[in-house]
Amino acid sequence: MSYQLLDAELRFLAWRDAQFAAISAQLEEAFPALLEDLSAQTARSSLVRIATSTFAQKKAAEEAVRRWAAQQLEQALIRAEAELEGAMLQVPGQLAIDSTLWDRVSAALPAMAGVGLIGASFAAIPAVISFATVSSTVLFFWSTSAISWPLLAIGAAGLGVATFTGSRSVELAHQKARAGLRARLHREAGRQVFALGLKPGTRCILNDIQAAVLRAGQNRLGGSADAVPA
Secondary structure (H helix, E strand, O other), X not given: OOHHHHHHHHHHHHHHHHHHHHHHHHHHHHHHHHHHHHHHHHHHOOHHHXXXXXXXXXXXXXXXXXXXXXXHHHHXXXXXXXXXHHHHOOOOOOOOOOOHHHHHHHHHHHHOOOOOOHHHHHHHOOOOOOOOOOHHHXXXXXXXXXXXXXXXXXXXXXXXXXXXXXXXXXXXXHHHHHHHHHHHHHHHHHHHHHOXXXXXXXXXXXXXXXXXXXXXXXXXXXXXXXXXXX
């Protein structure tokens, strides 16, 4: 392997590691805004809807998370593209990364703290994804991915009884139902974004975004689209 190619590979690996760390930090910083969005969704829900419409709540929550995830991926891709271009500026000519790089990347992934799940996500990322990916494509991808929400168990039992015991009881029951729904939405968002509380190997939005950025970088530098980190 030539010195120039080795230098290019080292630059790419440094870029990859920096992007994985940056994406983790980005999602952690942006996550409170998603929770606020879900809380606002709960606050807008009527008593009847909280008590009866679990499907509507589920659909609205899914849409909020997909919209947030698309925004995060777009931001991550813009940053990753700019930093990859900067990292490769000093590489002479138009060197393509040697295809064996992807074997070395695959071997390194499980040993890297916090990114051992990226292989599963990488396998599910469309091979054609690029830095030009638009939000509509991303929304479609996440709507058909393995990431799904269970039906929300609102836990609104007692609301009906409260209607017979006075307006104060109704208000307290309503507040309790809202708090329960909000807690469930927040907990499920943590599972979707960070796989909190899920078994090892479960895909999540964090891993998907990291894998998408890796795929886009691979495609930009001419890596083999068939070489998938395990």
